[in-house]
Amino acid sequence: LEMKIFFKTKAEIDKMRDVNRIVAEILNLVEERCKPGVSTAELNEVADRGLKKLGALSAFLGYATPPYPAVLCTSVDHVVVHGIPRKDVVLKEGNIIGIDFGAIKHGFVGDSARTVMIGQVSDEARKLVEATKRSLDLAIERCVPGNRLQDIGWAVQSFVEPLGYSVVRKFVGHGIGRAMHEDPQVPNYGEPNKGLRLKAGLVLAIEPMINAGGPDVELLDDGWTAVTRDGALSAHFEHSIAITENGPEILSR
Ligand code: MF3
Ligand code: CO
Secondary structure, eight states: OOOOOOOOOOHHHHHHHHHHHHHHHHHHHHHTTTTTEEEEEEEEHHHHHHHHHHHEEEESSOOTTTTOSEEEEEEEETTTOOOOOOOOOOOOOOOOOEEEEEETTTTTTEEEEEEEOSOOOOOOHHHHHHHHHHHHHHHHOOTTSHHHSSHHHHHHHHHHGGGTTTEEEOOOOEOSSSSSSSSEEEOSOOTTTTTBBOTTTEEEEEOEESSSSSSSSEEEESSSSSSETTOHHHHHHHHEEEEEEEEEEEEEO
């Protein structure tokens, strides 16, 4: 149960800023293509072309077991995370889609995600997406040296639960650096003033996954796609954050 945290130097954070800016730029390109009639396979192609253009490698393709088969995760409506792009999943007005993307450059990984609304969506969907985005902003504000790790999850949980939403427990955020998933784990729930003391040089991928219904998720037979057990909508936002003496720096913007 040993934990190994790799604190980053300023020079390493410079490299992580570089790769995370590529991630953000590619997510911008993908988001622009999120329109009715476009398949999630086409979104994956946009991301793949972006990698080639910007000279980075995918952090997702071939990852883990079974090997993740694409460079982008595309999670529509009740898909929580890790939806696999498909030609036969075509966006329609009213959908929400989580787009999650990771790249590698200079030996460092960048990781970010956002949820995009397709045309006019229901009030229910829009409120969920806006609350999830806000919960990430609140979590990032807690990323100050001297605060503690669970302050991050508490910021998410204490904001979304009173709105009637639930926090996914099965997946968590993570440290990030030369590997996509480093210690510590960063749950989106917790208690104030508990856990590891935050300090400058810690780089975290914070990624609230918030369900309109209950917190339970189920894995599909493809070994990746995670859906809400009750079929309710889910939203996801993620940024890679460096904790500095001056507070949080959002690297993936
Ligand atoms: N942002 C996700 C994560 O941090 C992306 C992983 S998808 C995978 O876990 F395909 F690479 F696994
Ligand atoms: Co992540």
